[in-house]
Amino acid sequence: MEWSFLLRLCVACLCGTVIGLDREYRVKDAGFRTHFLVALGSALMMIVSQYGFDELAASRDGLRFDPGRIAAQVVSGIGFIGAGTIIIHRQLVRGLTTAASLWATAGIGLAAGAGMYALAAAAAALTLFGLEVLTLFFGGLGRKRTLIVFSSPRREAIDALFGRLRTSDYTVISYEVEAVRAGGEALYRATLVIRARGNADEESYIALLREAADVTVERIV
Incomplete structure (x- = not known):
């Protein structure tokens, strides 16, 4: 029985690692280690839920318990990890x-922990299909929003860069300029959220940022 449990853990870890490698390739915060641990923990919880109380049930006649109660808490608990990977800033998400891949990985781990190897493997393959294959076919339908924070001691430089970014290739979602002091020096800091239009390159704005004089790029999300 112990070897069967180890096999279930290994299958769960393998499926979680494969999905995590895709997220690692996409340079996401939750990579293969996070997905590995989520799948491992989910499988372990399922095994404990199914078999961890056999001796207790056998020692007490008429004792009834629900083997799915511990596993059900995995679905709720994974929400805390998923929420930690979501960034919401202004109009940018x-x-x-x-977060969804972590949630799916938890389900895959539960399936592997229950000994449903074919289902776990199929779910892992379908998860990768959704993450990669669907992106190839439908990735151009939705353009992501990009947050850019840049500063300059001259307001004219801020306005000039904004004018260059606000071209026919981009839609400006929001734009805000504030006067701040950094190290005793007065600066103007701009926060801009843009989205590429049509077939425009989503990252062509980087060249414009590099060409801008007297402008310091603080953050791009």
């Missing part, structure tokens, strides 16, 4: 896909 990041990490939803990674």
